Amino acid sequence: DVKVTQSSRYLVKRTGEKVFLECVQDMDHENMFWYRQDPGLGLRLIYFSYDVKMKEKGDIPEGYSVSREKKERFSLILESASTNQTSMYLCASSSAGTVNEKLFFGSGTQLSVL
């Protein structure tokens, strides 16, 4: 069964901490994405990557960075967490050349910043 695995289901951090959210996929997908999901706002794209060491800003990249050192792993980094980054974070992947016809999502990480 194909999988996108996010390292933590729930995470509680303090304001100002550096936070790493990890995502691993086992489908050999080229494309990987980070979205955040907030009630009433739906999913908003933070960053995406179409290849190793490649990254592109999405619609709301401020306060975030990403790392893709290996094809299967895409990390989201909050350099200095703030309370407005409390949210559900969803990682997704898809294969190249499919015009993102089908995204595979992880179960999400609910991050609370206190």
Place this chain on the structure above:
Amino acid sequence: AQSVTQLDSQVPVFEEAPVELRCNYSSSVSVYLFWYVQYPNQGLQLLLKYLSGSTLVKGINGFEAEFNKSQTSFHLRKPSVHISDTAEYFCAVTKGSGNTPLVFGKGTRLSVIA
């Protein structure tokens, strides 16, 4: 840029009744359209997609949607809902060319009442 508007944030419906979840899109170019479903405490999964061809597309779990270019709509329908259809549903759009990320709507929470 592409965008989608989901016209209802919440839709309550009785079991075995029909349901329609509405989605309108905005784009100056051709588009691909999608519906994703998120069951409680799970990631999103693809319900159905329109890429080209027949404007009526069928998806999993008895759902279908119709692409209407003149009305820029892609409404999701099911003739008879079950309790297990209770979930959040997201409409999404991407450009019909190139490898661009999906843009999601704000979601519609479908609650099926016994």
